[in-house]
Every structure is written in structure tokens, then in C-alpha cells.
Amino acid sequence: MIIKVCTWRSCTENGSEYIATRLERDIAFYNIHDMAVERCTCQGRCKEGPVVVYDRDIQTRMNPVKASELMRKKVEMIKNQLKARQKNEVVTPENKD
Numbered sequence: 001m002i003i004k005v006c007t008w009r010s011c012t013e014n015g016s017e018y019i020a021t022r023l024e025r026d027i028a029f030y031n032i033h034d035m036a037v038e039r040c041t042c043q044g045r046c047k048e049g050p051v052v053v054y055d056r057d058i059q060t061r062m063n064p065v066k067a068s069e070l071m072r073k074k075v076e077m078i079k080n081q082l083k084a085r086q087k088n089e090v091v092t093p094e095n096k097d
């Protein structure tokens, strides 16, 4: 998953760089694989910034704590989906063995 943090003028003035740094530190601290922070251009929601985009989920009025909590929720959701998929995996003649 790529987490995009808008670091253009309006969002930066409202602390988006702190959000990006917090998320990068969380990813490293929790040793989360397949997740990265990308600083991006204006997302067209300057008045509602800072803006963070988790995949295609646009979140506005973010701060480092909210961004971090939402990232951890997304990680848990992905883990649960993977577990559910593994449990519900149907055995067919093609994937048997």
C-alpha cells in the first residue's frame, strides 16, 4: 500500500511534513512490509488539508496521530482480510495439493 501525503504549500503549512515523517517512523517501528509513504502534489482539497490518501481513500484534516491510527487500522484490516481469505479458500481440483 502506498500512503500519499500531500506536501504542497497549503498542506505543508498545516503540518503535512510531520504526518509523512510520523508515518515513515511507524512503518519502520512496526516493521510493516509492502507499505510506503509518498509525498505527493496537491490533491485539490487544500481548504480541507492536510490530505492523506490511503490507496484511494482520501482523508482530510489529518494530523500525525490521526494518520498513524488510521494506518494501523488499515494494516489490521488487510491482515484480517488475508486471514479470512485463507480460511475460506476453497479446495478445488486445480488447487488441491
Ligand code: FES
Pocket (backbone or CB within 6 Å): 006, 007, 008, 009, 010, 011, 012, 041, 042, 043, 044, 045, 046, 047, 049, 050, 051
Ligand atoms: S495543497 Fe494539499 S490538497 Fe492542495
